[in-house]
Amino acid sequence: MPTPLPCTILRRRSPLARLTVSAVLALALSALFAVSPAWAAEGQISGLAGKCVDVAAASNANGTAVQLYDCNGTNAQKWSNSGDGTLRALGKCLDVVDRSTANGAAVQLWDCSGGANQQWVVTGARDIVNPAANKCLDVRDNNSANGTRLQIWTCTGGANQKWNAPASGGGNPSGFVVSEAQFNQMFPNRNSFYTYSGLTAALSAYPGFAGTGSDTTKKQEAAAFLANVNHETGGLVYVVEQNTANYPHYCDWNQPYGCPAGQAAYYGRGPIQLSWNFNYKAAGDALGIDLLNNPWLVQNDASVAWKTGLWYWNTQSGPGTMTPHAAMVNGAGFGQTIRSINGSLECDGRNPAQVQSRVDAYQRFASILGVSPGNNLYC
Template sequence: MRRRLLLGRATVLAALSAVLGTLLTVAPAQAAEGSVGGLAGKCVDVAGANSANGTAVQLYDCNGTGAQRWNNAGDGTLRALGKCLDVVDRSTADGASVQLWDCSGGANQQWVVTAARDIVNPAANKCLDVRGNSSANGTRLQIWTCTGAANQKWNAPASGGTSPSGFVVSEAQFNQMFPGRNSFYTYSGLTAALSAYPGFARTGSDTTKKQEAAAFLANVSHETGGLVHIVEQNTANYPHYCDWSQSYGCPAGQAAYYGRGPIQLSWNFNYKAAGDALGLDLLGNPWLVQNDASVAWKTGLWYWNTQSGPGSMTPHNAMVNGAGFGQTIRSINGSLECDGRNPAQVQSRVDAYNRFTSILGVSPGGNLYC
């Protein structure tokens, strides 16, 4: 799963894959507190105002008590009485009940409020649902395949805006984009890396910012099999990425400069250039890219923001100047994929981009192909 990153050289071997699952249009949950209204004007309620683990979460007449005061903390959770809305037994099945439980950071406690007023658990890709479409007090809430029906529509505490990090992709949305990702590729590593390129996903209108974030993550997804692969899988290629014509040579060894990270950084001259730009000795210690999530993300952002590859512009400029997603493909792997060379690979990237813009609730714009 790799591709060459070149400073004015042709690229090689595109990564294969697309993001898994059917994803929904969402807006990130933000810090806010209030009732969550639903079917028949009733509210999401903690039974008996009991804060014990396992307490049922139900539909009940709105009464303004603490049992119905939900905090949308911005970390993907919905909290009441100091605990989290939780899917029982981490189930992803239709009909799995929800309850109150100690906050653990688990995927069964992650919720995304969509633009369509669904409340989605990304791990299950299912909606918060009133069992049996009943409006009776005490009706248990559950998760169910999203249908768009009234028993899945909610008025939740404020949605929209950015994550607490200032990034236009919230952690819940990131998890929804990459449900099978390797634990190495952390959201915190990504947000920590953003300071290296402050213009990334912070330039232009809100639409442009979201489109750029989606474009970067879609290409990254394609390169790594959905953020699964940290290093190049074909070890036979490892000795090939040392260009001894460079004056600095290959101090880490002949076979040390194989593909690593979200855009599979490879070749000694790319490690040297990225390291110089980031203030890191990547030429001497290329293993930093596979051992430090923030460094890995920074190398991806380095390429995105500073390199044109076989294209005529950086991917960052392609998105902020309205050239379109297709030009990001050309700058990353155009010599192998664009102009009809490998339409299936181009389609894989476009499919991922369309899914990710849908998650962020933004139009993908035009010029998607190269």
Template sequence: MRIHWRRVVTRRRGSLTRRAAYAAVGSLVVGLLSVLPASPAAAATGQISGLAGKCVDVAGASSANGTPVQLYDCNGTGAQQWNVGSDGTIRALGKCLDVTGNSTADGAVLQLWDCTGGANQRWVVTAARDIVSIAADKCVDVTGNNSANGTRLQIWTCTGAANQKWSAPATGGDPSPGGFVVSEAQFNQMFPNRNSFYTYSGLTAALGAYPAFAKTGSDTVRRQEAAAFLANVNHETGGLVHVVEQNTANYPHYCDWGQPYGCPAGQAAYYGRGPIQLSWNFNYKAAGDALGIDLLNNPWLVQNDSAVAWKTALWYWNTQTGPGTMTPHNAMVNQRGFGETIRSINGSLECDGRNPAQVQSRVDAYQRFISILGTTPGANLYC
């Protein structure tokens, strides 16, 4: 089979200084189950403290829907006793920490609400002390960095600042990212001839970098996203066979000397590597900044460390729009279809009739993986 090796030409879009600690292996995933139990399982209860040593507090100790969640002096009352559960919820007074209006926008405020099982009530507590909204991929934040009593809490793009750092009760669960919808047996079935470099453990170790991946929406949507990601990876690497780009003549072409940081690893150091075939110096710089790894100076990490390789693929999938109009992650969770993921990865060369055979290769893999995962493919498979 002829492999089409894609040049990743996406330049940085806005700030890509995604928190390094959030990307670290060892993030504590606090549950990602699709159906919430009546009460949180494997939970730990206590105060959640943050800026200026103050606590996450339910205003007026009211359990009414819509009650603001705020910063307040720690006092040990029930309004500050939070149940951090392995089901992904954070609860107080019998109700859930909730992002108002199901919003994913910066500045969306937090409230108390009946537990519904919605994505806006799912959270990840990381080893770096971030509390991350699964739906928005944003951090619980003290508005305006203001430590005054009564300051409202909101979600905001994760920055690593002190007003986004929290000490929460530990659940005592497994600190590795769990609950991936693809089992190791299914992974092996999908990639029977894969290179030993592409380990299942490397993939699951990388999942903590982007906890919303394959853990947003219904069970069907989560399985569809996992299948879509792996189908595109399958196409890029010939079934997870190739770790590096095979056409070595291309290697010197991936250095953009117009970037202020140049190509410190060498003119020919930024060739395609890993599951998504990351290439170009500016993409190594952007991915490295987002993941907290110096890939600009050491791009070889992507071909030597399985978890790093998988993280670069997840970085592209979750944060980059490429030649499309949305990230592949958003395409799947917003039901835009598998075809939109192709557009975001290589649409300028494959979509709109440019290379139907390549598109068909991706679709065939997607349908095969969907069958292995026991779900339906959804609409809009082609681009």
């Protein structure tokens, strides 16, 4: 067969067509304080050196600095999860100054406006992330002194970005817009490998996923992702590509790193069937996991499998013009996620039955989440 070019997505089919040729796509999601206001919880947010997120001088004036300070139980340190993605103290919202998405942008207290700079995702890994910037709440210079200003910064996993925030108090404990009960309703016959806990554990890799925009947008994106996954895996049944005759075909020896795991090691795996050595390399580099040398992690570790899907969904456009994440967040519609996943084989009338299968799943999942599917469903 011709030597493939190192693009992210090559020819692919659903496992329902026995995955004669697979490729790479998306998965996983982001955990968020997305519970109803009836479940709002209140308490301290503690972090570095056991100190608390504090409003300077307990002032509720717009622009008041938010800092690290000894925990003292005062209202200046009492933060509520209001159920709309905001974190509030003294009647106002935790806010990124000037709507900046840059490293080092300070946070402050400000009137709640519904802006993206006031949206926060609390992940299972104890990060507090602003999805618009895709950055973490951070203690400046890793300095635990009282009065140290808080800011946003690229997520590093450091101790100065780890927080113990108020519990949700009810609703969905994972924070993800899809509850475990809804997930099980969507995939009643799923393979036991594809666990809900594996999915929610993977959310911290891309906090903007299902954590950006309105509650409607978040649910639509989660439904869109899971609908495409449903199609690619036959309802989360298939973990690996079924046609073993294809396995030796996914090694591009023109890549400088070759195929260290073996000629036949890079077959389709996971929720969207990651395949080819260069895709394992790219996904692994992005996720900080050595998938080039150990591609079997994708079929043995549910969280890794979901993360590879998330990697594609949030960063790759395949044969389309935008990432699936961008398609849902920017209102382009579900049809553009199909184009980015398998448009060269399905869109523009090439395989309307496959497109309809994806659309049917998306509409069903949106109904389970209680949200309209929106417009532009077809590609």
